[in-house]
Amino acid sequence: MSIEVKDVMGRVAIVVLENAPFTDIVATMKRYAVGAVTVIDADRRPVGVVSGDDPLLKETRDQAAGVTAVQLMTSPAVTVTPGTAVRDAARLMHGERVKQLPVIDPVTGRIVGTLHQRDVLRILTRPVPELEADIRTVLPEALSIAIDQGVVTIGGRVQRSSQAIAVVEAVRAVEGVVDVVNEVSTEQDDLLIVPPLP
DSSP states (O other), rough: OOOOGGGGGGGGGOOTTTTTTTHHHHHHHHHTTOOOOEOOTTSEEEEEEETTOOOOOOOHHHHHTTTTTHOOOBSSSOBTTTTBBHHHHHHHHHHTTHHHHHHHHOOOEEEEEEEEEEHHHHHHHHHHOHHHHHHTTTTTTEEEEEEETTTEEEEEEEEHHHHHHHHHHHTTTTTTEEEEEEEEEEEETOOOOOOOOO
């Protein structure tokens, strides 16, 4: 069973309104010791994110006077829902190069929490014996596995190529598996596509 964002997310979201001045944004980030804040509209819907890495936040207060969240934010906000798989959220974080994601209600679009990188890492860095036990539940006994930092190498032999693909996909779906190396050999390639007759 896949672990979902709702199982690990923080139920509190550190946010600022679109019209929040620069000084309030910096004060909020310092007060809550966060590297980014979600910018919300009047209906509590995320519209962007202001990160401490934003070049404008590195300006002096005098130079940033009058600047608001809407001028500083990266938009649109990249979000997930409570039902998003943690694995998918991790891939999104990696692809977007962010360390936190606003979690929104799938119906209203309102912010309901925050998923932090540390929450994701806690799930994806599982102890090898625990990970191996979960993999063994989806793996035929005749196949071998080796695990190195979440990368699972599967070895052995199955009858058909389609079986090997099914095994790889089943292992890939186990929470904590980062990648799968397929070293399974097959006796029959049942994946060949026969061209239609003229």
